[in-house]
Amino acid sequence: MRVAELSTATGVSVPTIKYYLREGLLPQGELTSPNQARYGEDHVRRLRLIRALLDVGGMTIAQLREVIELIETPGQDVNDMLGATQRAITPVPEQEADAESIAAVEALIERRGWATGDRQPSRDALAGVLTRLNQLGFGWFSEVLDSYADAAEMVAKVDLDLTARQRDPDSMVELAVVGTLLGDVMMAALRRMAHESQSSQRFTATP
Amino acid sequence: MRVAELSTATGVSVPTIKYYLREGLLPQGELTSPNQARYGEDHVRRLRLIRALLDVGGMTIAQLREVIELIETPGQDVNDMLGATQRAITPVPEQEADAESIAAVEALIERRGWATGDRQPSRDALAGVLTRLNQLGFGWFSEVLDSYADAAEMVAKVDLDLTARQRDPDSMVELAVVGTLLGDVMMAALRRMAHESQSSQRFTATP
Numbered sequence: 001m002r003v004a005e006l007s008t009a010t011g012v013s014v015p016t017i018k019y020y021l022r023e024g025l026l027p028q029g030e031l032t033s034p035n036q037a038r039y040g041e042d043h044v045r046r047l048r049l050i051r052a053l054l055d056v057g058g059m060t061i062a063q064l065r066e067v068i069e070l071i072e073t074p075g076q077d078v079n080d081m082l083g084a085t086q087r088a089i090t091p092v093p094e095q096e097a098d099a100e101s102i103a104a105v106e107a108l109i110e111r112r113g114w115a116t117g118d119r120q121p122s123r124d125a126l127a128g129v130l131t132r133l134n135q136l137g138f139g140w141f142s143e144v145l146d147s148y149a150d151a152a153e154m155v156a157k158v159d160l161d162l163t164a165r166q167r168d169p170d171s172m173v174e175l176a177v178v179g180t181l182l183g184d185v186m187m188a189a190l191r192r193m194a195h196e197s198q199s200s201q202r203f204t205a206t207p
Numbered sequence: 208m209r210v211a212e213l214s215t216a217t218g219v220s221v222p223t224i225k226y227y228l229r230e231g232l233l234p235q236g237e238l239t240s241p242n243q244a245r246y247g248e249d250h251v252r253r254l255r256l257i258r259a260l261l262d263v264g265g266m267t268i269a270q271l272r273e274v275i276e277l278i279e280t281p282g283q284d285v286n287d288m289l290g291a292t293q294r295a296i297t298p299v300p301e302q303e304a305d306a307e308s309i310a311a312v313e314a315l316i317e318r319r320g321w322a323t324g325d326r327q328p329s330r331d332a333l334a335g336v337l338t339r340l341n342q343l344g345f346g347w348f349s350e351v352l353d354s355y356a357d358a359a360e361m362v363a364k365v366d367l368d369l370t371a372r373q374r375d376p377d378s379m380v381e382l383a384v385v386g387t388l389l390g391d392v393m394m395a396a397l398r399r400m401a402h403e404s405q406s407s408q409r410f411t412a413t414p
Binding site: 144148183197 | 255259263284285286289290293297316319321322323324327329330332333336339340343344345348351352354355356357358359360361362363364365366367369370371382385386387389390391392393394395396397398399400401402403404405406407408409410411
C-alpha cells in the first residue's frame, strides 16, 4: 500500500508517518519509483506498536527508540527487550526507601527465588511502599507480602504465557506495555469488587 | 492530655486540630474548666485516621465527613462504612465503556457469584479497561479475566482478614484506605518483579 493508504489503515497522519520514517522508528518502505514506496503489514503492526508505547505506555521518543532498536537487533534477546520495555514504562518511585524496607525486599526476593536484576525499578517501588507503611504505623501490613506475591506470580505466569504466544517482537513488546499497564487497572478494579463482595458476606448486619 | 500535647503526639498543628473540632470531624474533649478540655487515645486515633484519609486517600473534607458520620452512627453497619470508604477513594473512570464490555463485567460477576452493588465504581472502571483493550485490538486479552479475578479474590481475602482483626471502626476505615491504595502499588511492583523473573527463565538465550 502507499503512504496515504497506510495512513487510512492505521489512523496515523501522513506527516506523522514521515516523521517516524525519518527518525528510523518505522522501517523504510520498498521503493517502487524514486518518489514512491510501498508499505506492508509490518508497517501497520509497527505503527500500532508506536501508538501503544506513546499513548498507553507514556514513553518519550528516546525511550521508544531504545525499545525499537532492541526489537530490530538481529538475534535479539527477548528477555533484554522485555526488560528495557518494563523499565521504560515504570516510573522511578518518589518515596525514598529506608534500610529496613530495602532489606525486607531483598529477603522477599531470596525467599521466592526470584531472578531479578539491580536495574529493576519495582524493587525500589516496593521498598518505598513498605517505608510509607512504616511511617503510617502500618509496618505490620507487610505480613501480607507473601500472599500478595503469590497472587502476583499467578498473574505474571498468565501474562507471560500470552507473551510467549506472540509471533513477532513487535507484538510481544506491544503486549508487554498494554498488558502491564492496563492489567494494573484491571487488577485494582477486580480487587475492589472482591473487597466489596467479601465485606458484604462478612460484615452485613443480619436484619 | 491538653490540646498542645495532642498536637505534639500526632504532629497535627493546634489550629488544624481546632478546625477539625469545629467541623465535627474530631469529637470534643472532656471539659475540665470552661476554657480547657482533656483529650485521650480516641483523639490520637481519629487524627491518624483523618491524616490517612486526606494524605493517602486524597479525600475531600466532604467525603471525609461522610465516612466519619458513618463511623459515628450508633450500631453502624460495617459493610456500609467500608463501602462508603471505598467509593470515596475510587475515582470515577475516565473511559466510557461500550455495551459489550459492560455485559462482560456483568457475566463475570454472575460467574464468580460476587455480591456487588450498582454504586460500585470499580465495575465501571473494569468495563472501561475492557473497552480500551477492544479499541487497541486487544479484546482477546479478556481471556485472562478469570485468572486475574482468582488472584484478586486471594488478595481480598487476606485484606478482609486483616480488617476483621481491627478493634474499632476508626482503625478498620484507616486500614481500608491505606491497605487498598498502598496495596495497589505493592501489587503492581510485585507483578513486575514476577514478570522479570519469569521472563528471564523463559526467554534468556542460552549462551
